[in-house]
Amino acid sequence: MESSGSALPSAASSSFTTFVLPIAALTVAIYSFYRLLVYPLYLSPLSRIPNAHWSSAISPLWILYVRYTDNENDALLDAHQKLGPVVRLGPSDLSINSIDHVKTVYGGGFERTDWYSMFDNYGVPCMFSTVPSKEHALRKRMISNVYSKSFMQSSPAARRQARAILLGRLLPLLTASTAADQDPQGLEVASLFMATSMDFISAYIYGLRCGTDFLRNAAYREHWLQLYLNRHGASFYLQEVPSITRLMRAVLRTSPYPQWVDWATQELSEWNTALYNKAMAFLGNVKMDGNSTGTFNRGHFAESPEDEPVVLQSLLTNLERETATHGTDSLLYATAIKQPELAVQSELFDHILAGQETTGLGLTSLAWKLSLHQNAQDALREELLQLKKQTQQGGDDTEFFPTAKELDALPVLQAVIMETLRLDAPIETPQPRQIPPSGCRIGPYEVPGGVRIASQAHTLHRDESVFPQADEWHYARWLPLSSPTDDDNDDNDDAPRRAQARQFWAFSSGGRMCIGSNFAIQEMKEVAAMIYSRFQTHVVDDSGMEPDEGPVSEQLYLRFAPLT
Template identity: 25%
Template sequence: MDPRFRLLNGQQLLLAFVGVSVCYLLAKAIYRIYLSPLSKIPGPWYTAASELWFIWKNLGGGSIFAIHDLHQKYGPYVRIAPNTISTADLESVQKIHSTSDVYRKSEYYEKLRREVDTLPVITDLESYRHRRRAYGSAFSNSTLSLMEPAIRRNVDKLIRKIQQVTEAGEKFDLLKWFHLLSLDVLGELCYGLDFGMLQDEKVHPLVEDALSFVLLVTIRAYFPIVNRLKRVLSYVPHPKIQRFLRVEDRVYTFSSWALSNTQHRVHNCKDGKSKITLFSKILDDMNDPDVNVKTKMTMAMVRQEALMIVAAASDTTAITGTFLIWVILRHAEIRRKLVDELRAVTAGSGELDGGITDEKLKQLPYLKVVIMEVMRLYCAGQIALERVVPSGGRQIGPYFLPEETRVCSPIYTLHRDPTVFPDPELFKPERWINPTKSMEVAMLHFGGQSRPCIGQNLAMTELRLLVAGILSSCPDIELADSCTDDSMEVVDHLLINPKSHKCEVQKRKMEIIKS
């Protein structure tokens, strides 16, 4: 056969393949836009036609603002991907997160669960309930009250650092140091270990490994080919690559050792005063024949749960805590009212161990409403909560959604609904003195009713003690010149952050009046 003829046929075959592919994609887009069961839901044509916009916004950052803008334009129901809608309607949000008709988490979490079997990524309701029961009272207020001395001890260390740095005339970056504080607290509460990060002023190697581990398993969940590439990369003689590839072995080895030590201390304690951790009771239950096997965790489960708490929970508390202190220092009247409240429980001592306990701080009404308003505007996690419509489909507002449709509750938008929160962009703690039912429903800072954040009591305890410690012991600090409204503008990439990624304070400048 003439070679030119074979080449021509090859070119024609390629063109035919391209043509068929284009026609298929075009037909698919037309179906999604005009014929899909979701075609009546408002939204731009490009979000209905393809997942690309949704993926790009989630990977590139800024998804909370982009979805908010769509709601401002199209209303409470917006189609943000071919099989995904976002609803800012309170009645619909309440239905989606109800405990009586649970919408499970989406396949996004299921992919992660193949890598790390932890509570936040469990999609099956029954499995979630068993795991939640296995935690028992680990994060209850009664248990946390036993761990409060460890939290206060670390807050005291932070206070001394603030005093030391600002007295020397230097600026103190709250965001950086709050991260170290949260990690030291979690080290004690999860493993019974002092990571010493506040003391050493640097991140513990385990924490660096834990953060790298989270990145690695996330990449592997969505790009399974990485597991095959690992063999190839293992031959690359580069120390950083080799260290990254072995991160999983290191974190599991260290975590297993630390948890075994915790278990050993509990079992061999003679006076009953062994240091309690979040996992002490869970580790005890592993060998207790009277505990239902369905609500027991294996050592592998405990190891993964502890790692994910250390890696994930520290950021959220540190970020929210940073915005909390920034808001207080930015508003003189708010600061004054909080100081007046604290005087009533410190008895004038000015020290955390001079009478302040979290139980007393819970009773302070103004502190409570200030924290709630910070949670409304500055909770660290404001990405849309994604769920899946159950079997048989559901009616959501004026639209019937087929089963397996993904529905999102946009936290950023719900927290700024002007019909629920008048003047939503203004920081007004007083709005929480007598909150309406709608205000309470709209708040998803700790997740929905069906899947609330297990660590919310711990986060609130840490935030309350942080405010009390700083306002009581650091009366002379103020926001540094570098800390402006522009530098603290919210940016979004999975979690929110200040645009400058820092929040600096300094010792208050004294005005010298010359006679």
């Protein structure tokens, strides 16, 4: 009896090891084989889409490696040129390169992904990092008016700020560089244009008095730019492998990127808080706790419109209105109304970062292209000098400062900027969105919900069917057909021009399109007009302008020759 009692469990355990375990292992193996190979390769609705790499259907490793090595633009261009407008990058990751598909995704309000959460500042979201569409739209409405073209063109603050920055700060630096005793190597303009953009955007947000003076404070600006560059080291880990990053932090108490990235973020955040505090103090200690002094009166700034903190005021006023109207029921209650000071700082910090790097890069590319293409520079100068003559602002050169509306009517100025932003878009990398849960149709393909999908200016702007000789900087492609300076336009068909305008995607499109596009274009026009009505520029050294998908590290040395 004793022996039979002990034999039973051992028979059970032997049948477990003989039958159950192998069957379980086989089931797992078959299921894994099906899930990881058969389904993604042959049965998934995505399996009909061409793969950018042989492994794309079954593994994200190839595209992760491409992103890690900052080669995404080239890899996507190559894939789309070979495989068409829809390609599969990873098992659940698509790239599109057709303006019709772009309309479906970006015009259709497909939501952003957590990829954007690294753009939270101070631990709270801003408009850029907000995922839900309704919350995003509410945030956008609070500030979109002050960035609209009509508002900006007639804003006394914007005009006086631009004048003070360009005539009071940038022009003296350029003029000094032309003195006979100056080093013939020329001026490094990438850093100078980043400084110009920073001074522009911080003045519009916080007022000229409380904004930056990076143009004249070269030492601090170089330090700031270094901190900013340091942050790029973390993007891959935070955006592409966030769960591994979180796991490493939680379990190993370490981070995949160096600690100085966090220190740089901390210092930059404190720097922005200091600007905010200064502007708030200037505004007269407006309280954010519901006992505020009410809406702001532009009359305060009648004497010195340049000191008006335009964006800050708009945000404070509208956030206050939302608090008063909806209070705890507001969609923004948890993320903004409960912590208004941090929410405002987070939003404005994002505008500062978004506005300085992009426009600075755009201006650097513009000056580079105009220095390489002296014929375009001459055409632009002729247009500007003509305007100067018409507006009779002659006499003292330093005072020529056309209005934003006057500049907006200049076709060559518009064309050189469009062509520069086409070929050298400051943000040309993919802008990921997710397919909604119900799925959608992209061209001939049914795509299930949850799939990551993105397009990018880099490939859209190199589509030869829309932009012939797409790799060439050819500003005349943007000139109106009737323009006397456009020799190439003998045909009267403007359909190709409409197609170009439709496919221009430097600022994205749809509800999440860049809010600062008018600001950036107006600034670029003002800077270009100031420079090219006074100087001729020549390249001294552009070896630092090699195509670079990595962190912003461009360098460009130009010589400024005063017009005689």
